Amino acid sequence: MSTVLAAPSLPLSRRLARPAKGALGLVLFLALWQASVPLVGLEAYFYPAPADVWRAFLDLVAKGILPVYLIDSIGRYASGVAIGTVLGIACGLAIGISRLADRTLSPTINFLFAIVEVAWIPIFVIWFGYGFKTILIALTYVVFFPMLYNTLVGVRTVPQVFVNAALSLGATRLQLLREVILPSVLPNIITGFRVGAGFAFRGLIFAEIVAAKSGIGYLIFEGAANHQTARTIVGMIVMGLLWLGIDNLYLKPIERMTIERWGSVTTAERRE
Amino acid sequence: MSAAPKIAIRDLRLEYVDEERGQRHVAVDALSLDVAEKEFLAVVGPSGCGKSTLISAIAGFLKPRAGTLEMDGRPIGKPGADRGVVFQEYALLPWKRVIDNVALGLKFKGMAKAERHAIARRFLEITGLAAAAEKFPHELSGGMKQRAAVARTLANAPEIMLMDEPFAAVDAQTRLTLQEELVRIWETSRVTVLFVTHSVEEAVFLADRVVVLTPGPGRVKASVPIPIARSRRSWATLNADPEFGALRDRVLTLVRGGDA
Amino acid sequence: MTRLARHLPGLLPFAAAIAFWLVLPQAIDYPTYMLPPLGQVLDRIGESVMDGSLALHVRDSLWRLALGFAIGNGIAIPLGVAIAMNRHVSDLLRPLLTFLQSIAGIAWVPLAIIWFGIGMGSVVFVIANTIFFASIHNTVTGVQSIPNTLHRAVRSHGGSGVQVLTELVLPGALVQIILGLRTSMAYGWRALVAGEMIAGTSGLGYMTIEAVQWYKTETILMGMIVIGLLWLALDRILFVPLENATIKRWGMIRA
Structure with a gap:
């Protein structure tokens, strides 16, 4: 929510009031939760209090479990996203530029797209066993499609006049690709990357629940299976914070950067 | 004739x-x-x-x-x-600075950066754009964009x-x-x-x-x-x-x- | 180029895959559970259709999806309208919702199992949760995209708060809300399959993951085929006509 940043003209009181109210919402939520525990009167495994969750968090850190799981998750995530991104861009460019590649690959890709990634996990487990390989391939699969489709849209919407201008300046096919098509497609690639990175994060958690023996997803699952529900909630909160971190520290800045230099520029150019 | x-x-x-x-x-x-x-x-x-x-x-x-x-x-x-073309819609590449847009054709010919920038600068001077060399196209007015496009075409010596x-x-x-x-x-x-x-x-x-x-x-x-x-x-x-x-x-x- | 020649390259990968699948068992010796012969998969499909077990799984899955869809959207759309129309509601709830949204729907499954037990309740909870967040975003965007001048126009013609809602906000946001329904269904479908794999006692996801334990790979492949075809059918039958009708009626063309 960049509303605070986007509205510098608001009076100061209002600018402060908004995050304050948001924090109030979170605090109210926690307070209601804590206060409701004795009222509900259920077992801690069924309805743990925020304090229980905090203790479970400290315990997991002290035993070194959480850092190890976190590193495992991030490693799997980064590798899968990287491979899926590269493959998706490559296929998107190939299909966008070559009619033969389009005709050969598109039907297969559309067919594969209809089988949602979660449905692949069982067969991946059969083929690659539990753990890193299966998760890596599943994440690659998840990232591949948004990357491919966005790249493809980008290639198909490169303004023809840019292509014509480059050709008239004597560009070879390779120069055309490097100097015109790739930079022109970059904003679409960034969009695809953000979408794919989001899908992959959900995919990671699911894959770790079903097909791993470590990681944040596994922590969430293991906690519930052993009736250590506070651990499950720690896992969920860490997961949420991890995603917010990835989104705000990496994905949004990358997008903003390219929009500043490419996106708004390109639209302005096209409007005239 | x-x-x-x-x-x-x-x-x-x-x-x-x-x-x-x-x-x-x-x-x-x-x-x-x-x-x-x-x-x-x-x-x-x-x-x-x-x-x-x-x-x-x-x-x-x-x-x-x-x-x-x-x-x-x-x-x-x-x-x-x-055959150099000057388009109605300028067709300057928005992700390149003006000088790199003007030098684009020379880059395609394989000319080294210093050399092609020198030529580009000369044509920017001829078109009255010397001061805008380091800007991005979206920072230019329509008239300046078209001057840059003309400079780009002429620099390529068509x-x-x-x-x-x-x-x-x-x-x-x-x-x-x-x-x-x-x-x-x-x-x-x-x-x-x-x-x-x-x-x-x-x-x-x-x-x-x-x-x-x-x-x-x-x-x-x-x-x-x-x-x-x-x-x-x-x-x-x-x-x-x-x-x-x-x-x-x-x-x-x-x-x-x-x-x- | 003739039609056939144009489609020929696209058929090549399929032909190659099927040929590979047919030839492999004869060419080399490998554990058939890795990739059972095509004939076995077809036999499996035939059996499951005949004994009605496949139909039961499909019925259970669709029923959960429908429930989750109704609950998720039933909460998301009114709340989304409230957030978009009222600044205080928005300020109070947004950070909380942003955070809850960042906890991927599927991560709720283990907790849901504790609360609702394995089966129906957990799966529906996860679907509803996933659909809620996919849909609320589109509702808010839809309401906020109504131009301010239209608000003023309705107000200046004497429209009350309720009339603004019924005459302007709901119809104005309709196209976006319907887009949200479609998107949320796509997410809900994933949540369904994933939820059934972790917390199901029946359904397509359960059928598929359960087969892993017994290395019944032909059942896994059948599950994948049914999941793919069913999704295509759902999307085509439910949403493509709905979207066409509304988008045409409101004269909106999506870029």
Whole structure:
């Protein structure tokens, strides 16, 4: 929510009031939760209090479990996203530029797209066993499609006049690709990357629940299976914070950067 | 025109497909036209007479359906650096600084960065853009963008510069300035120019010769030489000039369907 | 180029895959559970259709999806309208919702199992949760994209708060809300399959993951085929016509 940043003209009181109210919402939520525990009167495994969750968090850190799981998750995530991104861009460019590649690959890709990634996990487990390989391939699969489709849209919407201008300046096919098509497609690639990175994060958690023996997803699952529900909630909160971190520290800045230099520029150019 | 023409067009037929309706349109039919070496030729005609399509064909973006299209006696094929194009929509790459846009064609030729930037700077000076070299295109006004586009084309030293309604998208005031500047720049470069416009005044102001096309499918209706001295071509001088007025009125009558 | 010649390259990968699948068992010796012969998969499909077990799984899955869809959107759309129209509601709830949204729907499954037990309740909870967040975003965007001048126009013609809602906000946001329904269904479908794999006692996801334990790979492949075809059918039958109808009626063209 960049509303605070986007509205510098608001009076100061209002600018402060908004995050304050948001924090109030979170605090109210926690307070209601804590206060409701004795009222509900259920077992801690069924309805743990925020304090229980905090203790479970400290315990997991002290035993070194959480850092190890976190590193495992991030490693799997980064590798899968990287491979899926590269493959998706490559296929998107190939299909966008070559009619033969389009005709050969598109039907297969559309067919594969209809089988949602979660449905692949069982067969991946059969083929690659539990753990890193299966998760890596599943994440690659998840990232591949948004990357491919966005790249493809980008290639198909490169303004023809840019292509014509480059050709008239004597560009070879390779120069055309490097100097015109790739930079022109970059904003679409960034969009695809953000979408794919989001899908992959959900995919990671699911894959770790079903097909791993470590990681944040596994922590969430293991906690519930052993009736250590506070651990499950720690896992969920860490997961949420991890995603917010990835989104705000990496994905949004990358997008903003390219929009500043490419996106708004390109639209302005096209409007005239 | 006794010397061999730079561009020779014979019985040209051009068609394009209307993307929305999927229909085929004849833009130009049985058009024959010569452009002389070092000539500044303007082509005018009512909308839909295929002026811009003609530019596309010479640039190599569009294949002729019939007839021949030659430059220096050789058939014109794919787009290439020998035929520079200035587009109405500027076509500056938004992710490159002005200097890199101007040096783009030289980069395609494999020229080293220092060398191509030196050449680009020279053409930015000629077009009055030296101060804007490090800016991005979106930071420029429409007039400055089109100056940069002209600089980009000239820096690439084409044998002919094809200009497709280059000043149609800028405001009226800027247009007058750009026209005067083009006269001045052309004095120094003397490249062959084919300039397409729907403005009769602009054509008469800029060109050595104005060719009028018939309504679509276009063919040559008349060719009007403009014997006004280059030194007199400023709006302050020509605005009230009777010779300019007479030539303008004559071309205008031709465009409107009359004979003159 | 003829139609056939145009489609020929696209068929090549399929032909190659099927040929590979047919030839492999004869060419080399490998554990067939890795990739059972095509004939076995077809036999499996035939059996499951005949004994009605496949139909039961499909029925259970679709029923959960429908429930989750109704609950998720039933909460998301009114709340989304409230957030978009009222600044205080928005300020109070947004950070909380942003955070809850960042906890991917599927991560709720283990907790849901504790609360609702294995089966129906957990799966529906996860679907509803996933659909809620996919849909609320589109509702808010839809309401906020109504131009301010239209609000003023309705107000200046004497429209009350309720009339603004019924005459302007709901119809104005409709196209976006319907887009949200479609998107949320796509997410909900994933949540369904994933939820059934972790917390199901029946359904397509359960059928597929359960087969992993017994290395019944032909059942896994059948599950994948049914999941793919069913999704295509759902999308085509439910949403493409709905979207076409509304988008055409409101004269909106999506870029």
